[in-house]
Amino acid sequence: MIKEYKYRPPIKYLLIGLSGIAAAIIFGIAIFAIDAIWLSIIAGIFCILTLAGGGAMLAIFIRKFNVGNLKIGKDFIEIPGRWEGRVRLGFKEILNIGETNNRDNIIQVESKHGIHMIEQNWMENNDFESVKKALQKYWMKK
Numbered sequence: 001m002i003k004e005y006k007y008r009p010p011i012k013y014l015l016i017g018l019s020g021i022a023a024a025i026i027f028g029i030a031i032f033a034i035d036a037i038w039l040s041i042i043a044g045i046f047c048i049l050t051l052a053g054g055g056a057m058l059a060i061f062i063r064k065f066n067v068g069n070l071k072i073g074k075d076f077i078e079i080p081g082r083w084e085g086r087v088r089l090g091f092k093e094i095l096n097i098g099e100t101n102n103r104d105n106i107i108q109v110e111s112k113h114g115i116h117m118i119e120q121n122w123m124e125n126n127d128f129e130s131v132k133k134a135l136q137k138y139w140m141k142k
Contacts, residue, residue: 003134004069005127007080012121013061020054070118070127072134079109079116087116097139099132107132 027047034040068086071078078088089111096110105120105128120128 002071002073003130004071005123005131007067007070007122009061009064009067010121013057017054017056017058017061020050020057022054024048024051024054070123070131072131077109077135079118081116087113089113089116091138094138097135107135109135 024047027043027050030043031040031047034043064080067080070080075092076088076090077094078086080086089109093111093113094109095112096108098108098110100106100108107118107128109116109118118128118131123131
């Protein structure tokens with residue numbers, strides 16, 4: 001039996017992206033509204049920076065919105081990657097499972113293929129706890 005858990009980027013990525021683009025528009029308007037050349041240059045720099053940051057956050061949200069679900073089977077876990085594609089790991093390939101209790105709460109799964117991360121803010125809290133328990137259950141058997 002395969003259990004699937006929703007794995008999607010948080011809405012805050014969309015909000016930060018839209019806010020960045022709105023701020024870039026405001027700074028862009030300020031470039032032409034300000035008479036002092038040095039203030040226009042500073043506003044231009046802020047316009048470019050907020051446009052790049054907002055665009056990057058929107059790109060992450062849009063690109064990864066339909067990345068698929070995290071799947072756990074009897075002998076494998078399939079992790080949708082944040083930066084790379086989907087990774088299917090057999091439990092026998094896993095070398096170490098660690099948890100980082102910072103503000104993002106991340107489960108790090110180290111395998112022969114590299115380190116893969118499962119982020120709590122991309123999942124519902126109950127689903128994240130279920131995945132964590134399933135991985136701990138496997139790790140205790142090993």
